[in-house]
Amino acid sequence: MLLDNKVTIVTGASRGIGKAIALLFAKEGAKISAIARTEEDLKKLKSEIESNNGTCLIFKGDVSNEKDVKNAVEKTIEQFGKIDILINNAGFGIYKPVVELTVDEFDSMVGVNFRGVFLFTKYVLPYMMKQNSGVIINISSIAGTLGVKNMAVYAATKWAVNGFTESIMHEVREYNIRVASLCPGSVDTNFSNVAGSNPPARNKVLKPEDVAQTALLIATLPERAMLSHLILRPTNPK
Template sequence: MLNDQVAIITGASRGIGREIAQQFSKESTKLSLVGRSEDIHKAAQELKSSGFEHVISIQADVSKEEDVQKIVDETLSAYGKIDILVNNAGVGFFKPTEEVTADEWKKIFEVNVQGVFLCSKAVLPHMKEQKFGTIITISSDVARYTIPNGSAYVATKYAVQGFCGSLAQEVREYGIRVGTINPGMVDTYFADSKQGLPEKEDWLKVEDIAKSVIYMASAPKHMLIDEIKIHPFAQDYPIA
């Protein structure tokens, strides 16, 4: 089913985004990989080296409207359509609210919220025209509850959850599905951490999140998966 589709994946240079790309390549989905740094080209080359040919890489900042338009234009030029958007790009930090600067607050909202808005908005005309599309946003379990020292990050995830819920209602008449994946603790590079640290041994792996994306994207057209919430057994979290 996914081998006839075209997917844009943001934040695909490493971590969860890179693994999402790997999983989609196994489904023979045509890929447009997006990242802010030149590392995005390495991620695409890695797939090509493994024998997967249908992949392009685009260096772009999802918080900038002109960059997002470039993503859409280059994807359409390469493949002629857009079926799937995976909003994976995101940043995070954790500190007491009084230590958060206005610039930090602005930046996290630009990437985590504005990026999701701009990318989703940009693909909608094309998905509406073909009467089909899937928009998946990698959010967080803190879109459903709060934690101390996370006011900025948590606020962005609540905003994303609200945006995606409203968007889903707007576009369902066009056959477009919108869903979120809200993971708990994942062993990745998030918040300037390192992947593979001993203390993360029992956390979720990037493969767990990527396979959830494939599951959501490959659901039959009559089925909408609104949200997937995943936690490692090792994580204690509020029930919400």
């Protein structure tokens, strides 16, 4: 197994890309620590992983809440004694012109999409630095590399994630910690189905499993090699 005994935290793990990553990494031998807001979906994920002889801890919580983040990290350490991989996946978008966005909607997107990445990175890194190894993969978006109409704040949070990722990579590479941003284009999830007035056909866009396979590639490169920024696009979305 490619990830035998690797302890992996996955945020936003109850559905979509996060769930696909949790399932694939568990299949490859990782011990999963999953956090999301929807407890019922988390229980389904746990059942699916454990029915295939995997290991899964679940935490109902908000990645923008410092107390929830600290609890998930500390309980993961208590249970497994280490953290090898962190997948910062939780995120969402509200698609409106800026003049129609409320301040609360702005704060929510910044909180989940960027503050959550900061908090989990902040509290996981000391353990990775102590063990002199680790992988952090931040699931960003192609919207973090270009401007998109009616997605200004969402795109801004993903630009922030990409800048944060690049900077953190330079801070911790001396500890043999690899930090990467993975930027998918359109993915066939409930998240992307609300984007735009004329979204690509579902059979043309990426699947969550495609993103999961790419995250697995990043996580399983030889320790001497690091993919720091990757854009994953549908081949032919038209």
